[in-house]
Amino acid sequence: MNSKLVKLFLRLAISAGFLSAVADRFGLWSKENSVWGNWENFLAYTKVLNPMIPESLISPVGFIATALEIIFPLFLLIGFKTELFAKLSGCLLLLFGFSMILSIGIKAPLDYSVFTSAAACFALSLLKEKYLEVDSLI
Numbered sequence: 001m002n003s004k005l006v007k008l009f010l011r012l013a014i015s016a017g018f019l020s021a022v023a024d025r026f027g028l029w030s031k032e033n034s035v036w037g038n039w040e041n042f043l044a045y046t047k048v049l050n051p052m053i054p055e056s057l058i059s060p061v062g063f064i065a066t067a068l069e070i071i072f073p074l075f076l077l078i079g080f081k082t083e084l085f086a087k088l089s090g091c092l093l094l095l096f097g098f099s100m101i102l103s104i105g106i107k108a109p110l111d112y113s114v115f116t117s118a119a120a121c122f123a124l125s126l127l128k129e130k131y132l133e134v135d136s137l138i
Contacts, residue, residue, distance in 0.1 A: 004131035010124040011082065014089060015073035017117060022069050042066075049099040068092055076124075079133020083125045090121030 024034050025042035036042040039062075046062040047053075053061060072092065075085040097114035109115060130136035 003127055003129060007082075007124065007127040007129070007131055010086075010120055010127070011076045011079065014086070014117065014121055014124065015077045018069045018073040018089070022066055025066065049096070049103045051103055065092075079130070079135055082130075082133055082135060083128070086121045086125035090118045090125065093118035093121060 020029075021035075023029055025036050025039055027034075027038045029037070031037060036045060043058055043062045046065070047055070047058045050058065050061060068088075069092075072085050072089045075081060076089065093114055097109040097118065100109040100112075100114065
């Protein structure tokens with residue numbers, strides 16, 4: 001498989017993972033395919049992952065995480081500043097993974113392939129050749 005197709009696959013797979021999680025917290029997945037199912041359950045999980053954050057800041061933290069999980073994959077999908085947003089996505093996933101380890105243990109981030117996804121983001125950031133990306137038009 002050539003590197004252009006690998007890069008496209010990474011962009012699509014990473015974006016789909018982020019956007020699926022966002023869809024879940026807005027209740028867009030069926031109940032049997034849902035982890036949170038709604039915003040309130042997502043915020044409760046955000047509190048579990050961030051026990052040191054005051055209750056009054058959980059909603060803003062959840063909102064910021066969600067905004068980043070929408071912005072980053074959209075930019076990856078269209079190929080805007082792919083290297084930058086791949087690195088930022090990897091850092092965001094590492095932050096999630098380490099928060100999970102500290103709050104609920106190592107099993108969850110391993111089961112959800114958080115570190116594998118972060119590694120995929122960092123690998124994507126190393127692929128320099130443009131393919132079906134807005135950046136190649138600018």
